[in-house]
Amino acid sequence: MKTRGLLIVLSGPSGAGKGTVCASLRKRLPELVYSVSATTRPPRKGEVDGVNYFFKTKEEFERMIQQGELLEWARFVDNYYGTPRGFVEDRLNEGKDVLLEIEVQGARQVKERFPQGVFIFLLPPSMEELHSRLQGRGTETDEVLRERLEAAGEELAQVHHYDYVVVNDRVEDAYDRIRSILMAEHLKRERLFHDQPDWLEGL
């Protein structure tokens, strides 16, 4: 009974702890595939093409944009970053689930191009905690902090595009919640029968 894998998009405002939760998922759900980004920035020492990133030239990357080969992309300063659709589709077709940990802006693009994904919005346990995380080590100026809070507010407003909301109070609990979402999504009747219309006969 092999069904197509799920694309799970984990996003949320800066300060929600996406990286920490993702690290816990990597450790505890090794069967999950973690999406590899494409970038035009040069490899750093020890980085392997196809593992850390797919390293592309500017021309290659722009061709990928034009041909719709990216689920999302952005340009930071002089470099492009994006998620190649091909890598994701290949793993899904192998029946593997793919996790994409991504900023809210990128997730919005993925939602447009891959609406059948499972979109999870990660939240900090409280607004107070978010403030304190954004403050960082307290060395930022008031203006920087104000800008960050404003950005976080805009990111929070994007929650309405998501399927699930997970509060990251304890990493262990966030992990358990995300694992449950994955399991439940695989048990959805419509997904089983959409992927395999004669699933019941094959039992």
Add this chain to the structure above:
Amino acid sequence: MKTRGLLIVLSGPSGAGKGTVCASLRKRLPELVYSVSATTRPPRKGEVDGVNYFFKTKEEFERMIQQGELLEWARFVDNYYGTPRGFVEDRLNEGKDVLLEIEVQGARQVKERFPQGVFIFLLPPSMEELHSRLQGRGTETDEVLRERLEAAGEELAQVHHYDYVVVNDRVEDAYDRIRSILMAEHLKRERLFHDQPDWLEGL
């Protein structure tokens, strides 16, 4: 952050192991409320009104049917059995999840009267296993077995009305799957915001 509870309807064909899975849920998820049925049959020794059943007279039961106070009901021989809506609604309003373990016919009625419930269809691990479970101790005649298989076939066809499909290969795994479904359903964005439109502000 108190949200309304969920009504979870666990059903499936005879021989799927509903009772065994339900017993495991009762043991391991004591915070779940198990729906109490109403019946017109007389209490047996040790049975307590409101715990094992709500014991009703025939007149009371028929009044409940007429007033739409039952989520489902059926008549077996001379007695009525049914699920009082009031008990379920009260527990849901207290924020508790209510589990209803029920035959496929009854679940169909609940679906019509309470479509916002979470409908889980329990399946035996294979058709062979279903056959062997329906055979029981092997003392049934071929005709009885044939009737049971036919009934099971009709019940299986009802799977299309359900939200989730859980294969009961091992009770432990079935428990884990149902627990995940419950958790994931509580994390659905639309449920959070439907129950508490200003949920985000309250964080």
